[in-house]
Amino acid sequence: MTTAFRWECRGLFFAASGRRRVRFSRVKILVPTSPQKLGGPFVTAEEGFHIIARREATAIIEFFDRPAGVDWFDEFELLFCAKQHDPETFKVIRKATDAERKEYRIPVWIQDEEVPECCGKPMQFVGQIDDDRLCGERPAGAKLWWHDAASFYVFTCAQCLACKAVGQQF
Numbered sequence: 001m002t003t004a005f006r007w008e009c010r011g012l013f014f015a016a017s018g019r020r021r022v023r024f025s026r027v028k029i030l031v032p033t034s035p036q037k038l039g040g041p042f043v044t045a046e047e048g049f050h051i052i053a054r055r056e057a058t059a060i061i062e063f064f065d066r067p068a069g070v071d072w073f074d075e076f077e078l079l080f081c082a083k084q085h086d087p088e089t090f091k092v093i094r095k096a097t098d099a100e101r102k103e104y105r106i107p108v109w110i111q112d113e114e115v116p117e118c119c120g121k122p123m124q125f126v127g128q129i130d131d132d133r134l135c136g137e138r139p140a141g142a143k144l145w146w147h148d149a150a151s152f153y154v155f156t157c158a159q160c161l162a163c164k165a166v167g168q169q170f
């Protein structure tokens with residue numbers, strides 16, 4: 001499977017579930033019109049994005065509605081941002097790397113988001129295993145088995161430390 005196909009799946013997912021997401025309307029995003037010119041010029045966005053993960057001085061965001069005048073990333077692509085002097089303003093620095101996606105614990109869903117609950121709350125995402133070989137290792141006598149490529153998402157509970165995995169496939 002290609003990265004592009006995965007992003008397309010992500011896009012469909014977020015487009016479908018956008019209304020459920022919390023809006024952070026107070027936060028402004030400074031978007032350089034070119035990734036080579038981080039000093040500006042900028043387009044300022046106050047909406048059209050989701051903050052996927054946030055740390056003290058950095059954030060990972062995505063635009064579901066890319067601002068006019070910017071064309072160096074696609075909608076639903078993860079972007080690495082740094083907090084500015086104004087604490088509610090972040091500047092897009094570049095596209096987020098795969099390592100950052102893992103470090104910030106952001107799942108790439110194949111199908112719709114499927115976060116299990118425990119102790120009455122959504123569980124915390126730990127990480128995922130992507131596998132396209134398991135489909136060829138069907139155990140003898142198995143009536144159902146995985147096909148093509150599958151991803152297994154591991155979660156834990158912040159209250160009782162229970163663990164749970166969710167599997168999805170194309």
Ligand SMILES: [Zn+2]
Nearest residue numbers: 118119157160
């Ligand atoms: Zn629990």
